[in-house]
Amino acid sequence: MKTFLTAIFVSFSLVFSMTESFAQSNEGPTVYMIKGKESLDSIANKLVSRYKEKYGKRIDEFKKDLMVWNPHITTWNEIPLFSNIYIEYPYPVYVSHPYADKLQAERNYNVLNSDAETPIGTNKFTVFAMYTASAGDFQEQLTTQEGSIKSTQNSPLSLGVGTTVFLDKTNRMISSSFYWSQLRESKLNGDGVTSNKLKTKDEIGYNLYYQQLTPWAGISLYGGMDYEQFSTFNTTSFINGAPLGMNQNKIYYGTIGAGKTFFVGDQKILIKGSFAQSIKSDTTSENTIDKFEGQRLLLFASIKGESRFTYHILYKRHMLEGPTKLTVNRIGAGIGFVLF
Numbered sequence: 001m002k003t004f005l006t007a008i009f010v011s012f013s014l015v016f017s018m019t020e021s022f023a024q025s026n027e028g029p030t031v032y033m034i035k036g037k038e039s040l041d042s043i044a045n046k047l048v049s050r051y052k053e054k055y056g057k058r059i060d061e062f063k064k065d066l067m068v069w070n071p072h073i074t075t076w077n078e079i080p081l082f083s084n085i086y087i088e089y090p091y092p093v094y095v096s097h098p099y100a101d102k103l104q105a106e107r108n109y110n111v112l113n114s115d116a117e118t119p120i121g122t123n124k125f126t127v128f129a130m131y132t133a134s135a136g137d138f139q140e141q142l143t144t145q146e147g148s149i150k151s152t153q154n155s156p157l158s159l160g161v162g163t164t165v166f167l168d169k170t171n172r173m174i175s176s177s178f179y180w181s182q183l184r185e186s187k188l189n190g191d192g193v194t195s196n197k198l199k200t201k202d203e204i205g206y207n208l209y210y211q212q213l214t215p216w217a218g219i220s221l222y223g224g225m226d227y228e229q230f231s232t233f234n235t236t237s238f239i240n241g242a243p244l245g246m247n248q249n250k251i252y253y254g255t256i257g258a259g260k261t262f263f264v265g266d267q268k269i270l271i272k273g274s275f276a277q278s279i280k281s282d283t284t285s286e287n288t289i290d291k292f293e294g295q296r297l298l299l300f301a302s303i304k305g306e307s308r309f310t311y312h313i314l315y316k317r318h319m320l321e322g323p324t325k326l327t328v329n330r331i332g333a334g335i336g337f338v339l340f
Contacts, residue, residue, distance in 0.1 A: 034083045036263040040066060040076035047087055065089075081263075125165045127339045130312070132158040134181070134332030140190075140235055140324035149190035149235050149324070153200055155181040158334070171213040175222070178206040188233055188244070195233075195244050203230040207255065219260050226253040226276055232292070234285065236323045249292050252280040257298075268304045273297070278320075287323075294320035302336070310336040 032043065044063045048055055055062045069086040073079055136153040162177030183200040209224035231246045238244050257274030276296040283291045296319070302312035312335075318328035 030086075030088045031084045032087045034079045034081055034085070035261075036081075036268070038079045040079075043079075043085070043087075050087075125163055127161070127163045128310075128336055129339060130160045130162075130310075130334055130336035132160070132179075132181075132312070132314070132332045132334030134158060134314075134330050136328060136330040138232070139327045139329075141327075142236070142239070142324055145239075147190060149188050149233075151186050151188050151233060153186050153203075153231075154184045155203070155332075156184065157182040158332070173211045174209070175211055176206070176208045178204070180204050183231075186233075188235065188238070195238065198233075198244055198246060201231045201246060201248060203228070205229065209255070209257075211259075219258055220272075221256075221258050222274075223254075223256045225279075226255050226296075227251070228253070228296075232326065234290070236290075237287075247283050247285040247290055250282045251278050251292065253277060253296060254279050270302045270304075271300070273299045283322075290323045292320040292322035292326060294318065294326075308338040310338070312336060 032047070040063055044059050044066065048057075048059050048062045051062065066085065066087065067073075067076065069089065073083060073085060079085070132155075134155045136155070138151045138153060140149040140151075142148065158179055158181040160177055160179035162175065164173050164175040166173050181203040183203060185197040186200050187197045188195040205226065205228040207224060207226045209222040211220050211222035213220050227250070229248060229250050231248050234242060234245045234247055253276035255274050255276040257272055259270060259272030261268060261270045263269070274297070276298070278293045278295070281291045281293050285291075297317045299315045300312065301314075302310045304310040311333075313333045314331070316328075316330045316332075318326065320326045320328075
């Protein structure tokens with residue numbers, strides 16, 4: 001498993017190096033891709049703040065330049081979907097437009113990433129908050145004897161906050177988030193085992209990722225670390241006669257993932273998935289053999305309209321081994337808000 005994980009991270013590093021080389025090889029003007037309902041007015045209003053040193057509040061001057069730089073656009077009231085337009089002076093001073101390179105969909109331009117969860121302007125970072133409700137199903141396969149045990153950990157309240165810092169024109173970024181989950185009481189059920197309900201301790205987690213927008217169909221790749229602190233029953237000890245209790249697990253993961261943003265009308269949809277491998281684990285149990293290690297899969301989707309609100313769903317699956325073989329399936333849904 002260590003060799004496999006090392007290979008994954010080496011491959012992932014090579015991908016980042018390749019995308020970085022793509023970016024550095026192109027020092028041309030910035031291009032904006034139309035991914036929703038856009039017009040000359042909406043683009044000028046959205047982007048003029050990026051060039052306030054040149055235009056100030058003279059938005060009509062910016063509109064005239066956009067039209068001069070992009071004669072291939074003939075319907076400025078509703079620009080065709082996925083059109084590329086220059087938003088900076090696109091030609092060397094000695095080349096007039098008829099002799100300049102034509103915009104090509106497959107070419108690696110310096111594309112402004114309109115997919116980023118931030119109002120496009122002078123902001124170099126964004127901050128968001130979210131609420132999620134979720135249901136978790138815990139299934140434990142006993143390792144010392146035949147049988148399986150089930151329990152649930154449902155959360156009516158999970159609160160999170162996060163930030164994204166843009167390292168360049170939103171093509172490279174660092175993101176981080178933190179969440180806290182309040183959990184309902186839970187009990188064990190299984191082969192010849194039943195227990196009273198027990199209060200489950202709150203769950204917390206945070207992550208830190210580096211993200212790179214690639215030239216390949218607007219797919220973003222990211223990687224970094226995750227931390228989760230969650231509780232599990234002392235199942236094996238309880239079966240052997242000990243009082244029912246909870247152990248807290250603290251697991252650090254190495255994580256890699258990919259995401260894609262696309263538009264359906266005015267709605268921006270984000271889909272991403274990640275794979276995480278535990279790299280360090282600890283437990284509050286007196287027995288060190290009670291530590292869990294393994295993998296985690298996460299699928300996430302969100303939708304955002306013209307407002308600052310987002311709506312999301314998620315699926316998270318843990319596949320861990322320790323005192324038992326533990327599989328956790330959690331589904332959730334919630335709402336978020338882009339603060340700034």
